[in-house]
Amino acid sequence: MKRIEDTLNHYKEQIDHLEVPEEMEIRLQKALDQKRRKKKPFALVASILVVFLLLSYNFNAIAYYSQKLMGYDEVINGTLQDLNEKGKGQEINKSYTFNNGIxxxxxxxxxxxxxxxxxxxxxxxKGIAENHMLTPTLYIDGLFQKYHAQGGQGxxxxxxxxxxxxxxxxxxHFFEKNMSFNFHFIINGKPQEGKIDFTLDRMKAMGHTIKQTINKTYTFEDRNLKIHSIRATPTSTVIKASLEKLVDKAQDRVRDRDLHALYEINLLANGTEVxxxxSGSSSSGGDIELELRYDALPRDIEKLELKVVKLQNTQELSKKIELQVDMKSLTTDIMGQxxxxxNVYQDEGYTYITLVTEESVLLDDVFLKIDHVLSPLDEVIEKGYDKVIVKEENKAKITYERILKFKGTGKxxxxxxxxxxxxxxxxxxIEIPIK
Amino acid sequence: MESSHIIKRAKKGDKEALVHLIMSQKAEYYKLAYAYTGNKDDALDALEDMIVILYDKISSLKKDESFYSWSKTILANCCKKILKNKKKIIFMDTLTEQVYEESYGVKEQRIDIQNYLQHLNSDQQEVIKLKYFLDFDYKTIAEITKVSEGTAKSRVFNGLRKLKEIIGGEYYEKD
Known part of the structure; x- marks a missing residue:
């Protein structure tokens, strides 16, 4: 055999003997599941909060229903309540009873x-004692596809x-007529499924009030934000946009975490926040597709604007912090974060630094000067995430704790x-032109 | 044929059917991704990227029977994208962290061949991996890389010649 081919064949054998990782199927499924609406970790936490701390969360907005539905006033408010009062929507009033009486x-x-x-x-x-009874798994079955629940409150x-x-x-879709509402519960450790059929009454559907393409690009330092379209309906306003990925990837980043999509964008109607x-984001390689969802717009719209409050971006700086081994915890500020x-400790020729920031803050280009010698970051060990309630601002934030490992020890x-x-x-x- | 029925379902947006199609040839897909990316994490990332694109585009697939070659072409592109992004990163951060990550726990032999392959241009690398690591025929290679069979052959030939210059020793074109 010739030498090159030998070498190539040797590697081929390795490939031939590769075992397909067990997680492949699950990863493929997950990728598809997230396809529709890939929620940011913080959004996920927020939606859990909505379920459990419903009263404290001002979630002004899901649209709503026909002859006024009774008993929902505490669950909905604002737009939906208004629409409910007006009898918008379609009454169904059908039930399904499981054999244990639920x-x-x-x-x-x-x-x-x-x-x-x-x-x-x-x-x-008999009472809903267990958490899983609180949140059933839901979907609506249509002609060709399942429509998945995107969020809710109870x-x-x-x-x-x-x-x-x-x-x-x-x-x-426009062709849907006969649909079914499906729900799963875990009852006595076993999953049970029920469904309620219903017929969609198109006469009761509300359509849209504004629907237009925008296609404008705005630049934020090294990132572009493109606003594609806006669709306002009596129940909500959806803006589709895409955000360019960050060119840099922080060193401090742990695999599988996507921080490119963190953003805070508000919608202003006639100068007032909606x-x-x-919101949801998904990405398939290129840009990150955003779907920003807001409450319904007020009736007489004169001016519509988007306020880009925060966007994840990179910043070069030169921050130096003096440390000592076994020092007490130290709080410092880095670009306002x-x-x-x-703590700082040394073990077997390495120096370890445990640090905590908000989860969206990541460090790059990190060195440790040990007795005048620069040591590059060797490894980042993820310790985990924590939810912290900030009382002054009355909101929760997620913190990220990790250990930075550097080769070398010294004083x-x-x-x-x-x-x-x-x-x-x-x-x-950003002003959104409305025709 | 069973698979044509499943392809039809996948075309209608059935996610399970799509996953089933890929999993029915899981080894082929995984090996292809691995040959390109050289590690498990990136291979799985590429497969994820691929299935999302397949899901978006499958409705526009005209011939059901070309599902597998079509999807493999997409997978190859996803892998190339990942490699391209990675290259950028290593370039920009001249730090050692990525390098540690890269070489850690990797077998000697592999570093060798992968290092040599680095000296070829990306088109040559691609065809050599497809031809020698995955044993694909020229027709398949041409489909995946979207060039003619003649071009694929000449890329393999030129790639091997260049490898020879670097490594020394003999070479010939395997048919």
Whole structure:
């Protein structure tokens, strides 16, 4: 055999003997599941908060239903309540009872070009003690596809025997007519499924009030934000946009975490902020596609603007922090972001620094000067994430703790950070032309 | 044929059907991704990118029977994109961290051949990996790389010649 071919064949044998990783199937499924709406970790936490701390969260907005649906006033408010009062929507009022007595009633639905909203009640005479009873897995079955739940909120009565839920789904295609509302519960450790059939009444659907393409690009330092389109309906306003990925990848980044999409973008109608309903992002290689969802627009719109409050971006800097082995925890500020150095220790020729920042803050170009010698970052060990309630601002933030490992030990230590990726504040206003 | 039925379902947006199609040839897909990326993490990333694109585009696939070659072409492109991005990163950060990550736990032999392959241009690298690591015929290579069979052959030939200059020793074109 010739030498080159030998070498090539040797590697071929390695490939031939590769075992397909067990997680491949799950990863493929997950990639597809996230396809529709890949929620940011923080959005996920927020939606859990919505479920459990419903009253404290001002979630002004899911659209809603026909003859006024009774009993939903505490679950919905603002736009939906208003529409409910006006009897918009379609009454269904059909039930399904599981053999253990749990009863699900689909009270009504509301449809427009942005969503299908389901209003339903779960009744459990013996009480809903376990968490999994609180949140069923849901989807609506149409002609060719399943429409998945995108978010929702519910409220239980004091006895925990009845919960009123309002859930948003993707909008049904124009050809859909006969659909079914499906739900799974885990009852006595076994999954059980129920469904309620219903017929969509197109006469009751509300369509849209504004629908137009925008296609304009705005630049934020080294990132482009492109606004594609806006679609406003009686229940919500959806803006589609795409955001260029960050060119840099922070060193401090742990695999599988996508921080490119962190952003805070508000919608202003006639100068007043419209409540945010949530947002989703997905990416397939290139740009990150954003779907920004806001409450319905007020009636007389004269001016519509987007305010880009924060966008994840990179910043070069030169931050130097003096440290000592076994020092007490130290809190410092890096581009207005809090950074806590929890401890510094040395072991077997390495120096370890444990530090905590908000999860969106990542460090790059990091060195440790050990007795006048620069040592590059050797490894980052992820310690985990934590939710911290900031009382002054009345909101929760997610913190990220990790250990930075550097080769070498010594007495005089200086941590040098030359670049960070963090949510930069812009507060720039973009006008959306409306015809 | 069973698979044509599943392809039809996948075309209608059935995610399970799409996953099933890929998993029915999981080794082929995984090896292809691995041959390009050289490690498990990037290979799985590429497969994820691929399935998302397949899901978006499958409705425009005209011939059902070309699903596998079509999807493999997309996979190859996803891999190239990952490699391209990676290259950028190593370039910009001249730090050692990435390099540690790269070489850690990798077998000697592989570093060898991968290092040599680095000296070829990306088109040559690609065809050599497809031809020698995956044993693909020229027709398949031409489909995946979207060039004519003649071009694919000449890329393999030129790639081998260049390898020879670097490594020394003999070479010939394997048919």
């Amino acid at each position: 009863k699900v009633t689909l009270d009504g639905i509301m449809v427009d070009a942005n969503n299908l909203i389901a209003f339903y009640t779960i009744e459990a005479p 409220k239980a009565n004091d006895e925990y025997t009845k919960i009123k839920w309002v859930h948003e789904f993707e909008p049904p 409540d945010r309903l949530g 809090e950074m806590i150095i929890k 005089n230590l200086e941590l040098q950070i030359n670049k960070i990726v963090y949510p930069k504040t812009y507060n720039d206003i």
